[in-house]
Amino acid sequence: MGSRPLRVAAAVLVVAGALGVVLSPLLGETVSEESLWGVEPLAYVGGLLLIAGLAVLTASYALPGVLPGMFGKGGTASGGPAHTPERWSEITQQYFEVFHHDLGRPLSRIVGKERELRAVLEARSGTIDPAVADLLDEIERQGPNFRLMMSNLQVLIQLEAGPAPGRDDAVEPAEVVRKIVERYNAVAGEMGKQITWWSEPAEFGIVYSDGSAIEHIVTNLVDNAVRFAGAQVEVKLTQNPTHFFVRVWDDGQGIPAHYLQHLFDRGWTPESARRDEKVSSGLGLFIAQTLAGRQRGELTVESVTAPDPDHHTGFLLSLPLGSPAGAPSA
Amino acid sequence: MNDARPGGSILIVDDEAASPLVSAVRRGLEKEGWRTVVVEPEEGWRSGEDFEAAALYAIEESRPDGVLLDVRFGDHRDDLFKGLDILRKIVTEHPKLPVLMFTQYTQGPDRETAVRSTLRWDAPVDFIDKLASPEEVVLRLRRLIGTAPEVIRVGARITLNVSTKTVEVAGTLMSEISGMRFEILRELAVAWYRSPGQLVPFATLERYSEGEDARASLRVRVREIKDALGKALGERLGAGDLIINVRDQGYRLVPKD
Numbered sequence: 001m002g003s004r005p006l007r008v009a010a011a012v013l014v015v016a017g018a019l020g021v022v023l024s025p026l027l028g029e030t031v032s033e034e035s036l037w038g039v040e041p042l043a044y045v046g047g048l049l050l051i052a053g054l055a056v057l058t059a060s061y062a063l064p065g066v067l068p069g070m071f072g073k074g075g076t077a078s079g080g081p082a083h084t085p086e087r088w089s090e091i092t093q094q095y096f097e098v099f100h101h102d103l104g105r106p107l108s109r110i111v112g113k114e115r116e117l118r119a120v121l122e123a124r125s126g127t128i129d130p131a132v133a134d135l136l137d138e139i140e141r142q143g144p145n146f147r148l149m150m151s152n153l154q155v156l157i158q159l160e161a162g163p164a165p166g167r168d169d170a171v172e173p174a175e176v177v178r179k180i181v182e183r184y185n186a187v188a189g190e191m192g193k194q195i196t197w198w199s200e201p202a203e204f205g206i207v208y209s210d211g212s213a214i215e216h217i218v219t220n221l222v223d224n225a226v227r228f229a230g231a232q233v234e235v236k237l238t239q240n241p242t243h244f245f246v247r248v249w250d251d252g253q254g255i256p257a258h259y260l261q262h263l264f265d266r267g268w269t270p271e272s273a274r275r276d277e278k279v280s281s282g283l284g285l286f287i288a289q290t291l292a293g294r295q296r297g298e299l300t301v302e303s304v305t306a307p308d309p310d311h312h313t314g315f316l317l318s319l320p321l322g323s324p325a326g327a328p329s330a
Numbered sequence: 331m332n333d334a335r336p337g338g339s340i341l342i343v344d345d346e347a348a349s350p351l352v353s354a355v356r357r358g359l360e361k362e363g364w365r366t367v368v369v370e371p372e373e374g375w376r377s378g379e380d381f382e383a384a385a386l387y388a389i390e391e392s393r394p395d396g397v398l399l400d401v402r403f404g405d406h407r408d409d410l411f412k413g414l415d416i417l418r419k420i421v422t423e424h425p426k427l428p429v430l431m432f433t434q435y436t437q438g439p440d441r442e443t444a445v446r447s448t449l450r451w452d453a454p455v456d457f458i459d460k461l462a463s464p465e466e467v468v469l470r471l472r473r474l475i476g477t478a479p480e481v482i483r484v485g486a487r488i489t490l491n492v493s494t495k496t497v498e499v500a501g502t503l504m505s506e507i508s509g510m511r512f513e514i515l516r517e518l519a520v521a522w523y524r525s526p527g528q529l530v531p532f533a534t535l536e537r538y539s540e541g542e543d544a545r546a547s548l549r550v551r552v553r554e555i556k557d558a559l560g561k562a563l564g565e566r567l568g569a570g571d572l573i574i575n576v577r578d579q580g581y582r583l584v585p586k587d
Contacts, residue, residue: 111349115354119353143461182525188465194530194584197527202534232576
């Protein structure tokens with residue numbers, strides 16, 4: 001039960017209690033002139049309702065978030081520990097970690113068996129029937145998809161928990177990009193596409209930031225670019241005295257201007273705009289932009305659509321170079 | 331001439347060394363020329379402690395060039411992250427030995443960061459998802475071990491010998507590719523070897539060109555390299571073959587075979 005209905009219920013109790021006390025001389029009857037119960041019981045009941053109502057009202061303002069957690073759906077006391085939203089979020093994250101791991105096992109088996117099958121077929125006949133190879137490639141391709149989906153869910157749960165303390169690990173952005181490109185190279189190759197990456201300067205050095213956030217943002221951008229590229233994806237790292245930039249570019253058909261404003265909305269996909277069947281969750285870019293904002297950076301997009309011969313889409317992630325923990329920011 | 335293969339040995343420490351996933355990685359490593367030594371569970375081994383002792387013993391015995399180490403050992407609660415204990419011992423006793431940790435994809439970068447913070451800052455340790463393709467594992471090991479081989483094979487027929495500064499195509503020495511032309515090809519081959527897909531920016535390559543218009547001079551040299559290689563290969567190498575100009579940013583190598 002949320003705070004608002006609880007407060008309304010408390011107010012009803014207060015009003016009912018007050019009415020009981022006020023009206024008791026008119027409505028009630030004295031039980032015994034000699035005893036404590038000389039006053040009408042209705043006054044006692046009204047008094048109790050009044051106190052209870054006031055207590056709930058006071059608590060709902062003084063301890064927001066605690067009282068609703070103490071009640072079940074029907075509004076009855078659950079008897080369990082009080083859960084703040086942060087506590088629920090922590091429990092959800094712990095649950096998800098276990099769930100995540102359990103899903104990892106069958107996925108490892110599926111991918112492992114697929115690779116084994118490929119090796120057996122190659123050993124038997126030297127080559128694999130192209131149709132069979134296509135099927136095996138399809139299984140292999142789903143690995144990174146699945147990993148990114150699970151990873152997006154995990155980050156989403158963390159984001160729901162509210163702002164996390166900022167991190168300033170020493171990170172080599174060139175290494176992060178290199179690893180992501182290596183992960184997607186095979187997938188892109190199977191689709192007849194190429195990923196090219198480079199950094200300027202060639203020795204890019206380190207920055208102080210949240211390495212896992214950078215990896216997550218760039219992975220989402222590269223995943224998107226590989227899906228929508230015509231043939232080429234480029235990832236370029238550059239820097240200026242205060243920031244570093246990761247530009248992920250693809251030579252796809254481009255994104256229409258009227259879609260660009262919704263691109264980072266949670267759950268938005270081009271299919272949802274066209275009311276087609278959704279093929280993606282619409283979470284990746286929302287998560288990427290939210291993470292960029294939390295790193296004091298930003299994620300922007302520009303696109304030129306076909307039939308312009310220069311049709312493309314480019315995402316630009318800019319993040320501060322940061323400074324080591326305890327040092328003043330650049 | 332040395333063989334282009336990395337040559338050294340990799341020690342694999344994994345309680346599921348016979349699993350299809352690890353077998354595929356072993357095949358990938360062996361295909362690249364690495365010799366693999368596996369620490370497998372033996373009868374009577376009950377815990378991660380046995381693996382730890384066997385792994386450290388195997389390192390002393392086989393003196394590998396690198397170690398591929400799993401994080402998890404079995405399902406016993408005490409051994410869930412036994413690999414990290416083994417890692418710390420290896421880093422302490424063999425601080426220069428490169429170790430690539432096999433993580434479950436569930437363990438993620440946060441855990442990597444936590445583990446790194448407990449190690450020496452310069453420890454040659456990296457982490458890779460167990461679901462990574464065998465090619466990705468090989469690439470990561472290459473970089474971790476710092477293998478910059480004397481001989482780089484670009485595709486099936488082109489071979490660069492970095493120490494003698496010579497190029498061979500199908501066994502025939504190419505005298506045309508020497509001096510600056512060799513350096514340009516070497517830059518491209520090393521970048522490709524370390525990370526297929528990595529472009530070498532013009533700024534890096536223009537060091538190997540002359541004249542007022544360094545870009546134009548570079549373009550001529552690249553054309554000369556392609557013509558010479560194409561002639562030796564018996565095919566005309568077009569704009570999209572072997573060495574490509576990526577949107578006027580730089581060049582990258584794209585071997586066909």
